[in-house]
Amino acid sequence: MSDRYGDFVQSSIGKKVAKNLGLPMPVELDRFDSGQPLVRGSVLVGRANGDDKSVSASVARILSDVHADVYVNSSDDIKDALSDAGVEAKSNTGGDDKFKVLLFDASNISNADQLKEVYEFFHTVARRVEQSGRVIIVGRTPENLTDIEAALAQRALEGFVKSVGKEFKRGVTAQLIYVEEGAEQNLDSTLRFFTSARSAYVSGQVIRVSTGDNVDVDWTQPLGGKTMLVTGASRGIGEAIARVLAREGAHVICLDVPQQQADLQKVASEISGSVLTVDITSADAGKEIAEAAQNRGGLDSIIHNAGVTRDKTLAKMDEKKWDMVININLGSIAKLNRYLLDNDVLKDNARIVCVSSISGIAGNMGQTNYATSKAGVIGLVDATAKQLEDNAKGMTINAVAPGFIETQMTEAIPFAIREAGRRMNSMSQGGLPVDVAETIAWFASPASGGLNGNVVRVCGQSLLGA
Secondary structure (H helix, E strand, O other): OOOHHHHHOOOHHHHHHHHHHOOOOOOOOOOOOOOOOOOOOEEEEEEOOOOOOHHHHHHHHHHHHOOOEEEEEOOOOHHHHHHHOOOOOEEEOOOOOOEEEEEEEOOOOOOOHHHHHHHHHHHOOHHHEEEEEEEEEEEOOHHHOOOHHHHHHHHHHHHHHHHHHHHOOOOOEEEEEEEOOOOHHHHHHHHHHHHOHHHOOOOOEEEEEOOOOOOOOOOOOOOOOOEEEEEOOOOHHHHHHHHHHHHOOOEEEEEEOHHHHHHHHHHHHHOOOEEEEOOOOOOOHHHHHHHHHHOOOOEEEEEEOOOOOOOOOHHHOOHHHHHHHHHHHHHHHHHHHHHHHHOOOEEEEEEEEEEOOOHHHHOOOOOHHHHHHHHHHHHHHHHHHHHHHOOOOOOEEEEEEEOOEOOHHHHOOOHHHHHHHHHOEOOOOOEOHHHHHHHHHHHHOOOOOOOOOOEEEEOOOEOOOO
């Protein structure tokens, strides 16, 4: 779907008009392109003073693995960790150098006074971040800290990151990654995702990395040899998910209702996947999925993407619209998960990924049924994640919550509401289906064993529910 205003402000005259009138000025976001370096520019790395160097050591190793062009401030002792990892860091001289990524290890911050170190690192380089740049802070999970001073300081980082995401503009994203002690080795997939163009429309998010199976992967094809099933795969976000998973090496079982078979077959044939036509609300849906999975030795991941909207204000909503949305968007996921887990259809280290929505976080007028279903998905993820923590099979469950994504569904929204949805976020534009797909591929990776129970918004840091 075309964003004519967004295209207009990319022109020289459009930029002048928008600037003079104080209008939103969306930029063209960097997105993943095969053959491009993971990090398309220089990385400035910093670290808060303290004795714990475990996070810095993991960060240094990852930057070394991706062959990043790394800079440090002259007084920062993170240089030792980088040197140990084989990274020859350059000195930030305070000149005109621009950075694609600003990465700060805040894991040692243990009181309010030490938050000044965050200010000092970012203050001097706030105007030196490139377009579509990345701001990343790595800290410690506050809920796991017993010291009140340390917990408040780490929790304070959320306010800083979310504010930066709204201030820096020009497609710059900001994220906070909390890492449990002992889980530093599980940082790889998350840091690779957020330093890269794959995370173009994800901003202002807080990620929790916990202990979990640390699985080595071939980063050129991280899903190689895996079998993954995507519901609602015939078009829109589902189609994009199927294509990205296949691009990353997975065999994708594309599932949709029988009425969508022609479109489904087209998608599957183009990605060398397979087709499964099933109504996910039917009593035999779990069994049919299990049979299809058995032909490939089980499922490494299931992506619960299928969903519908039937919008009406509550007073005008009939029972049929309520039931349909709840059954498809929520009830079917719970039933399928129960069947697949009870019957060992999911392999060890399997990844369950659900699609929620910012409507489930913030609510939305005329969407009591939809918002209820998507909030329920988050509840399902929370509860299932706790159960999987005690499961020795290394399985995980996470969710994405898309905001305004340019699809056939959003194209049907009235013009004024559609424009408001596009502009009411830090990127001043709608996202693309591929943005949701890239986030799901990160969760679905075998290397994401430390991610369990996360809900990540793919919304350009929407003002709704922020």
